[in-house]
Amino acid sequence: MWSLGRPDAPSDDPVLIVDDRVSAGTDEVLAAGVSLGMPRREAEALAPFASVLIRDQGEESRRFDPVVEMIEDLIPRVEVVGPGLVFVPVAGAVHFYGGEEALAERVAKELDRLVGQARGGNALIGVADGPFAARWAAATAEVGRPLVVTDTIGFLSRLDLVALRESLDADELIDTFRWLGVSTLGELARLPRDALATRFGNHGLMAHRLASGEDRYVDPREIPPDHAVDASFEEPLETLDAVAFAARALAERMLRGLRVSGAAPHRVSILAESTTGEPRERIWRSADPFTEKALSDRVWWQLRAWVESGGVPGGITRLRISPADLSDEGRQLGLLQDESSRIESERALARAQTLLGPDGVLQGRAQGGRMPQERVAWSRWGEPPVDQERNVSAPWPGATPSPSPALVPPRLQPLEVEWEGGMPTRVRLGTRWEPVLTWSGPWRLTGRWWVGEQDADRYQLVTSAGAFLCVVTGGRAFLAGVYD
Amino acid sequence: MGIEDVVLDPPLLDLENRDEGFLRLRPGWITELVGVPGTGLTRLGLRLLADLSQVSPVVALDTRCWISPQAAWETGVNPENLVIVRCDEPGVWPKVAAALLEGVRALYAEVPAGIKDQDLRRLAALARARKVAVAMRPMGMGLPAGVSHLRLRALGVTWEGADQGHGRLGKRRLVLEASGKGASGMTRRFEVEDEGSDVVRVVSDVVVGETRRAVG
Secondary structure (H helix, E strand, O other), X not given: OEOOXXXXXXXXXXXXXXXXXXXXXXXXXXXXXXXXXXXXXXXXHHOOOOEEEEOOHHHHHHHHHHHHHHHHHHOOOOEEEEOOEEEOOOHHHHHHHOOHHHHHHHHHHHHHHHHHOOOOOOXXXXXOOOHHHHHHHHHHOEOOEXXXXXXXXXXXXXXXXHHHHHHHOOHHHHHHHHHOOOOEHHHHHOOOHHHHHHHHHHXXXXXXXXXXXXXXXXXXXXXXXXXXXXXXXXXXXOOHHHHHHHHHHHHHHHHHHHHHOOOEEEEEEEEEEEOOOOEEEEEEEOOOOOOHHHHHHHHHHHHHHHHHOOOXXXXXXXXXXXXXXXXXXXXXXXXXXXXXXXXXXXXXXXXXXXXXXHHHEEEEEEOOOOXXXXXXXXXXXXXXXXXXXXXXXXXXXXXXOOOOOOEOOOOOEEOOEEEEXXXXXXXXXXXXXXXXXXXXXXXXXXXXXHHOOOOEEEEEEEEOOEEEEEEEEOOEEXXXXXXX | OOHHHOEEOOOOOOHHHHHHHHOOOOOOOEEEEEOXXXXXXXXXXXXXXXXXXXXXXXXXXXXXXXXXXXXXXXXXXXXXXXXXXXXOOOOOHHHHHHHHHOOOOEEEEEEOOOXXXXXXXXXXXXXXXXXXXXXXXXXXXXXXXXXXXXXXXXXXXXXXXXXXXXXXXXXXXXXXXXXXXXXXXXXXXXXXXXXXXXXXXXXXXXXXXXXXXXXX
């Protein structure tokens, strides 16, 4: 067990951490009568002086991860119950480290070292037969002094029934046991199991098993194989030739490793460190699994971009490529599609994206709307399309008719138009005025007044320099499109 | 001056097919679209991508960041296969264009003013080597001699449908002049009708005397 600090907690004030119920509290709060698992409202009433923080399990998991990794370095298979609590099967490790106490001491020592690195938190370590007994052994241990339980049934028999609450989540059952005069796990274990199963069903049976020391096995998490490859260079890579060679070699090494397990990546992370030790990282994606050439190209493009832009001052000292989104599936090729062209195009577009940034390569998708600006939902190429804000199949009465303007500014541009008797006569284009030869409109566009939009009129203006879509609102004219 | 002043010549043998051929991009060829803004060349350039977009991705290289894919979709470009690349920095433009020519099969590229002739010649060589079908729309001066195989110059455009407040813009008639190697060294003039759909009709062989501005 590992207590997790909250960096955002006030340093001197008592703190209560809650979601629906109390999940943690400082000593002052617990002294006021608050207990873990107590409903939040009740705890706040008992400790009104405490600062209340909302529990953030994601952040807790992130902070707990170094602890899990440290334990996995010592004992390879770990079951993470939640942030702050892990179970570890030690049968094999006990022989390796020379006994349960030696193992527990070693784990405690490593955890102390972690505390020394200001990770925060103090470890409680318990060793017993089964996760349930080990959890309560840890709960009754002292910081830095692991508790190794040799008589698990005897240890359990002295525990209060409240120990079952976490495992069974059956408060009513525990209250019923107390009402029947059963207050410890030992007393519960002495009751006939058949009778408990008949009277209390599955929960009663589980409670009796736990009280009797009959526990489940630890279910450790799988350790994912590490397919990342990296290379360090004593002489920093400064020339593009050297970078290209390293990129190709590293990409091939990673894919060779993946082929053994029949996998191919759809996403790779490329990390380079400069002589200053500053890392640069970029993630590349591909709809098709990366081939050696495709991956080599991308690594090369990325490194070249960094080298040419001075992003890795002094040259590259370390390179790392790690795969993600692995798949063992090919892609169904369309009968009438030119898939080789598609793959080459994607490579070219990815290269353009490197030069221009992700917002430089875009794809549009039709969506509903009355103005040309509204009718295209833009998304970055290579990323999932954004959701339509407006339904494209809705009727959209009053929409600007086709043909659509081929040039549409992202925002309306101010346009100087001269009017005579409500009719447009001249348009200012740059430094010159062009007479309006003919026009159509106005077409009314009713704005959404509830969000502050004004009504507008649309005109199609034809001049000797082309045709324009013009919007007039609030007495001012704007350019909405050019029929180029 | 408008295309009302254009004199229609008697149609030549197989003229229609040949003129329609001017409106198709060919692998390894560069088609140059020349004309002042407003003559409808953006729409025409996007329309040239339509055929190839049915089988593979096509790209519009947009230097003004104003190109609307909706106009391209209306001309028959497959929405799934149209990618817009926005590049408003002339310094990067040659690199981006070269990167695209390395992989795509069809490209409509606006060429910003100030691009060196040397860069444009290199890009043309790359397009030939990679068999990319390219339409280029110079924003400043035209392309240097020898770069394009076919030069389509907009001579005039008229709109039908709008009339002093009534109706709406409907049909556009665009007169083009084709020249260069792709036109067998002859200067041909023809008229294109565009009604906002993906059907573009080549109407007739026409002759005009000189380059003019677009008119309404």
